[in-house]
Amino acid sequence: MDKEENKMTEKVDSENIAPENDSVEIVKIEVSQEELDVKKIKRSQKIGKIAATVGVYIFLIFIAIIVLFPFYWMLNSSLKTIEEYKWTKPSFFPNKLDWANYYEAYKAASLGDLFLHTVYVGLISTVLSLIITVLSAFAFARLDFKGKNAVFAVLLATMMIPGELFTITNYSTIYALGWQNTFSAMIIPFLVSVFYIYLLRQNFLQIPNELYLAAKVDGTSDFKYLLKVMVPLALPTLISITILKMMGAWNTYVWPNLVANDDAHKLITNGLRNAFTAADGTSDYPVQMAAVAIVSAPLFIVFLFLRKYIMKGVSRSGIKG
Amino acid sequence: MVDGKTQWKGWLYLAPALIMLAIFTFWPIINTLYMAFSNGYTSLGSAGGETYSLGIENFIKVIQYKGFVTCLKNTCLLCIITVPVSTILALLISVALNSIKVLNRALQTIYFLPYVTNSIAIGMVFAMMFNIVGLTPNGDSAITWGIINNIIQLFGGKGINWINAGSNYWANMMVMIIYIVWNALPFKILILLGGLQSINKQYYDAAKIDGASRSRILWRITVPLLSPMIAYVVITGFIGGFKEYTSIVGVFGNTMGPAGNPRVLNTIVGFIYDSLSNNNYGRASAAALILFVIIFIVTMLNMYVSKKKVHY
Structure with a gap:
């Protein structure tokens, strides 16, 4: 709310030429306002950049999981007994490592x-x-x-x-x-x-x-x-x-x-x-x-x-x- | 400097290669043309001293043969779907990969792994992931749905008969598309990433100063500057796609289709090998020439389009 009012006064003041001592005051406010804006933009840019980077990493890691999944599932299945392989709910790590499959x-x-x-x-x-x-x-x-x-x-x-x-x-x-x-x-x-x-x-x-x-x-x-x-x-x-x-x-x-x-x-x-x-x-x-x-x-x-x-x-x- | 001795020497150094090429490359070109245009040519007939009239009968027979239309349709469908999908995906991945530093090398290595695999062997892994054990005839229950169906069911979907007996053509195609795209990504990422790394950073700095958005930078700067590499992966993708064969053997076996429905997924190359094992050399040669012409036309078309669009 405060900011809104500030802006309003700024606008009004810049439109109507104000008395001298007042205008000094306004210039001061404008500068600090500008600094604030720059900071705000910088911050939102930073947040945007971090969000984008996080998004990129999520995307890349998701793809990496898809790429690796067949290999993982191959190894996982290769070490299961045939009974465990046929479980309705698959196990993500073999209960009992059945190395005999390899032989x-x-x-x-x-x-x-x-x-x-x-x-x-x-x-x-x-x-x-x-x-x-x-x-x-x-x-x-x-x-x-x-x-x-x-x-x-x-x-x-x-x-x-x-x-x-x-x-x-x-x-x-x-x-x-x-x-x-x-x-x-x-x-x-x-x-x-x-x-x-x-x-x-x-x-x-x-x-x-x-x-x-x-x-x-x-x-x-x-x-x-x-x-x-x-x-x-x-x-x-x-x-x-x-x-x-x-x-x-x-x-x-x-x-x-x-x-x-x-x-x-x-x-x-x-x-x-x-x-x-x-x-x-x-x-x-x-x-x-x-x-x-x-x-x-x-x-x-x-x-x-x-x-x-x-x-x-x-x-x-x-x-x- | 050039005297008689070096003349003779050059040919000597080339001799092993030229002899081999004469037997296994140049002679096959001539002989395949001859067989393709000899009406009804078979190896048995030729061994028996039969002579053939020249004509285009083999080509007509190939085109009229219903099996060939299936092969042509499958090959074209796989090409038209997998090449754009894998190219766009590879483009997004390489742009993303190029923008990060941490984990870059590790991810690059992971993405390349599908390339150093045997396409038959990993095809068998994909078959296992989509396979259902003990599916009831009405398709409602099974002993093991397979991991892909398990994932679908986890999100509230219904198990799909992907590759087993009685499965639907589009389900089969879907499996092949997923496998082929998975398999095609490494090469495309490798090439596109190499291209990205050679783009001058100044373009991006300039765009940043102008306040261009990320998507604008991607479509207006990255893609045009990368277009030669994109054209390259699309052209090689189409050439490889029209020769698709072993990936299907990997998933479905030599029958080229689910149990009880062999050959529904056959491709042009598969058709050539089938004709070959039936001793029908004329038909195989005609199909091989048709494949060559298709690849030639598609490559020329790609080159024509890329000449207009590619920015060098």
């Missing part, structure tokens, strides 16, 4: 074999793929020969074609070569990635040409220069490629399912999906979730240690392969 899952899907197959395919294809990628990227970045740019353009153009278009013919090629149910069938068709060649070429191009010329003057061969200078300098890119390639082996499903789905060559994802296919709602979910947890764990551990490389690699590589 059973490991045995039921023969996860040990699947791990070995996947690591084998992943390692061999990563090593061979790195060799091919380094050699081609070097040729495109440093060597001069006729038709280089044309070949490079053709390679880049193939990146636009969806992989499914190649799959059909590659499938019959694998059969024509008699490679069905072999590890070669899963490794060799995917050794060359135009994208990785492109990525590494860009990296090689950043290395100053003077280094190359100096090495030439010293009589170093191209191959030695590539191995001793360029490869170490491009190591971060090579690590990113390695991780993405290993992740690819871990996640691939469609192609192995087509060409090598016998027990001696099955990869982890195929084994996982096919070992627990009872889709009638009666499958033993705790054991299934234990298997899923075992399969997910290695990628998580790798991610925790190599977070920087993975995120960098992914941000440059586009969609999940």
Whole structure:
């Protein structure tokens, strides 16, 4: 009420020119009023800012809970007995930790074999793929020969074609070569990635040409220069490629399912999906979730240690392969 | 400097890559085109020395085939819904994440976790969360409703048959949309956050002096300056979306649908693999070419739109 009156008097006074001694008084009031207003605005701004920050945190933490919930529920369910899993009111922490699920899952899907197959395919294809990628990227970045740019353009153009278009013919090629149910069938068709060649070429191009010329003057061969200078300098890119390639082996499903789905060559994802296919709602979910947890764990551990490389690699590589 | 020796050397370094590409990339392009335009091409017939007339019969058969229409519809629906939803959500999350300091790195790591998972494995987790054990035929009671229905019931809702036998198509689609969006967020957040961090802070200071509101800053400064990254995640989102397949296998298994109703959720890629396992190579090739053309057109359309709207 007081403030209202003050304002009123201010208005009246400023409209009608008041006697001198009065106006001094009014100026004083105005100043303090202004200070008050500034304080008020500052305070409300501060409150607004705090409220906004709290809102942002609530939103972000809510999303984080949604993101994490499936992982939590997977672990929670994987440690329950089947009886507890079927409780009408679910428990948010297992009453009795049933570690036997993990052993059973490991045995039921023969996860040990699947791990070995996947690591084998992943390692061999990563090593061979790195060799091919380094050699081609070097040729495109440093060597001069006729038709280089044309070949490079053709390679880049193939990146636009969806992989499914190649799959059909590659499938019959694998059969024509008699490679069905072999590890070669899963490794060799995917050794060359135009994208990785492109990525590494860009990296090689950043290395100053003077280094190359100096090495030439010293009589170093191209191959030695590539191995001793360029490869170490491009190591971060090579690590990113390695991780993405290993992740690819871990996640691939469609192609192995087509060409090598016998027990001696099955990869982890195929084994996982096919070992627990009872889709009638009666499958033993705790054991299934234990298997899923075992399969997910290695990628998580790798991610925790190599977070920087993975995120960098992914941000440059586009969609999940 | 260029002499005969380096000429020869360049090709030598490229040889391993080119040989592999010739067998597994260039030959498939030619052969797939041939198979797609050979009327009624099958692998068995071809092995038996049959010859084929050239034409577009395979394409007509694919389009007339009822299963393909279902696949096309499912794929388009999933794309049209999940790409905008995940892009907007990722945009909000990255703008929020960019405005805070405490917990920033921890949250960034958490949001990235869905990326480093196996889409089949986590699909099985989602299936479990939506699964109902022992549902009575009238759908009123069950032994275990599953955690998602438990949450719905907690807020006074009614349990829904999401993925079990007799479930509704839209309930199935809803599960897939939730899963695909959950799975698509990490990559989009990563890209958009990277873009946000490279925006010059001066723009925001200027806006603050002018007294612009938060939403105005978001739509008039952040979004336009971020538009190249937004265009990138939308284009890659559509390309990935049209190739949707494994996430559905993860949730529903190889039957691509709930028990008793297989293939209702099949996609174009699923159709290609089905034709392939039926030895119907002609049809598979035709479908693959159709997929390529769809992706090509959608990408061009996206590029055209973004050329008009993207602010560089």
